[in-house]
Amino acid sequence: MVADSYDVVVVGAGGDGPVAAWKLAEAGLSVLIIEAGPFHGNEKWPNPHTEPGAEASSDVEDLSGELLDEQFSTREFEMVNRLLFGPADDERGFWMRKFPGDGAILQCAGVGGTTLHYTGCHPRAYPAAIDEQDHWPIEYADLLPYYREVEELCDVQPAPVTAKEELFFRGAAAAGWEFIDEMNVTRPGYRPQPNAIRQPDDRLHVDGDYDGDFTYPDVTGHTLGLGDITGSPHPRGAPFEEKAKRASNVSFVPAAMRTGNVTIRPNAFVVDVTTETHLGDRPTATGVTFRDTWSGTTTEVGAEVVVLAAGAIETPRLWMNADLPKNEWVGRGLTIHFGDNVMGLWKADELEATLGKPTIDQHEGENIAARFDYPGLGMLQTVGTTPGIGAILGFGASASGFSFQNDTEDAPWDTMGRLAGTELKRILSNYRRMIQVLVVSDDRPMKRNGVSVQKGAEDEHGPIPLVNYAPSEADRRRRDELAEIATEILREAGASHVHRSDSPPTALHLHSTMRMGKVLDQACEAYAVDRLFVADHSALANGVGGPNPTNTGQALAARTAEKIVTRYF
Amino acid sequence: MYQKNALRRVRTFLAEKARWIRTIRRRVLGRKCADRPGDLHTRVTFRAAVDAVLPNTPELEAEIGADHVPGGNDVGLAEFVAIYVDHRFQLGLPRTRRNVELVKPVANVLDAAALKLIARGNNRDEPSDEWPVKLFDGTDVSPARIADVAGPFARLSPKDRLRAINVLDEIEAQVTLRNGRFVEFDGGLVGQLVVGFAELIYYSEWQGYPDVTRMPFGQDHANDPTTVQGWRQTGFPGFSNGYPCLRGYLGTETGPLGSGDVWTTIDDRGDAPVSLLEAPGRFRENEYDTDDYEEPYPEGGD
């Protein structure tokens, strides 16, 4: 049951909201988390996509690994459609956002939020992005204790190496880059991903003779059959908290529930933040109103403190739709790690010589397990995907048209652009001899980029987010240089053909739309509204230099929770 | 020469536009198919898009084998893309489906893009009825009927259709809902649907569901790689619980990352070779110093 009021209401059970909830609940506060999407793997919702189920869950015993096994099929088309941002009801489509060009925003709804899709990569920010880039009002050192806390709770460990990572590391080394074994990265080089994924059983070694069915308790940890982007139930048969990928639903949600102080209300979209304003004073947040996504009924709930954790698009949208005070930076400064895809294709005999087998087999291993860091530019990471996701992310879009329209005579890559027709089918026939490298650039916050709303363009929750994003000239140059480095690494590793997508802006990582120092103070409380905090990636003051942002978003959320306790309780 | 080309271009454009207006009239008068979203014009347009993006490719037979010949229209991809758009891209109130029909606007945006391409003279081939008619070879829809409803997009050659998709980003479209609310969308969304999503669906497990005209939800899947064309054409072996493919952990014998036997050496340039080691270690919690940081491409941002 949802009560009339709580000490704290957290809006959004995504990557970061549950971290704040956990810390607040550990401090003894009563917390309600309101989540727009479904709650997977919870006995209160045995059929989360076909019937409304219960109202809320507050008992850790409700969590069920068996249900996760059933609900997370790992079939890519089904799971992408189940997890992407939209209501739980199978009969209904996505919640719309407007995004420029043929790019897209990838976010999920549901307990776990976009970490249901994420590949578990948990590097820290580049220290220089916090201490030297002039965006942050706090120091990297302030984040360190919280990084350690987050890394411990979600088991961050160096990722295992399979064929695709070996090939990438060989290429990086041959291209002259240094090996890095550090957490706090200040120079370019290659290293394994620090992943919030439990390492595989050592019996899964290629030289071993494992012939089991990769289920728990026969094996523990990751089973090296991808699955991370599609929710990941591996190892099947494992209890909820023994799943290898430590998405926030598996790591922080149970920890929060175990305190006995947390209630989670899924299928509930927050549409308003209620405030009280005493004469001449700033408004004070007093609670929220949410709308049940199955029935459409609305409910008001009171709180001493409200924490917005709806992600970098919905948090500013909610602020604007709730008519909270205008601030020139609300919704502005969006960074998305303006990215690109560079693909390497190999000949079978070349692979035989380096890997001892004629294929790379990108479908084996973790999705993303090797990285290249370059503070000031961003990062590269290898990506193994199932073929459908690989096709849409790697070949489905380009800012420079179809490959047959582009002359690459003087370019480092052999082909560039969107692929379709014969070229597409030919390249994808090499799926098992191909590696995709994701280029992730350190784009900088610009006021012109962000989220706005417009009356009339609405869905059932009010005006929809209209997103604008255009990279700067320097953003482009950072990305170009990274794409060139990726190309060189792939060539050094023996690739016979390199393809660059020149992707249009596409957002997998979204941050800095409610920036600390602009919209929020150093405790992440809104300058313009008392008792209203933000604890998601929108609070980040920039794109953390390019590394995958979740570790930093979660560390900051943990810090914010502590500030809330000392400030108001 | 230039003038003659320009004249020809204007003539082609006017002729295509006039035809298009006529087809719109016919479509308004024509009946909607009961069992699938959109009308025949939509179906022709979606088939034309799929034919450009995932064509039947006899030319690949000699190069990589007969398995690589069939394309999207051989497995009903266009029809499913329309169903998919209809199902997933809706707005509004719980339990009232189809309050916005996006399938027809998508087809119309493709036609608008085709007209733009033609107006600019950027099509390489003359538009022709032959293309859309060919898309329905072997079906019971008559060529005359196809020629009647086919819009300018479907009448372009396959490469020109891709060129038209490329100018979509310049088009802003709007769908007005019954209650007066509206949704604007960038033409780029259409490109995403007919290229990106078509590719996702084609290479995914989709074709392995018993009913390929429904969303996968609630359907079983045999996970048999031989029954999914996209899997046969990529060599994807189907979904698996796991693979015994671990090669080890990257590290050095002297550092904290990795320990145990060396399986293979990655880089032997330095004093401590970088190798794949038997057991995992931990990252170093290092001191850091950012004083030397230099911006490769300076820019303050705001």
Ligand SMILES: Cc1cc2nc3c(=O)[nH]c(=O)nc-3n(C[C@H](O)[C@H](O)[C@H](O)COP(=O)(O)OP(=O)(O)OC[C@H]3O[C@@H](n4cnc5c(N)ncnc54)[C@H](O)[C@@H]3O)c2cc1C
């Ligand atoms: C394919 C993919 C792979 C990725 N891999 C990585 C990775 O390896 N490492 C990494 O660091 N990052 C990765 N990311 C990004 C990472 O998932 C996100 O950065 C992170 O989840 C963001 O956390 P958040 O809390 O800001 O937002 P989200 O995780 O998006 O959470 C927001 C939550 O709020 C809910 N919500 C929204 N609006 C409302 C409302 N009005 N009322 C109630 N609830 C609401 C949403 O449903 C959602 O659950 C990946 C992303 C994608 C798409």
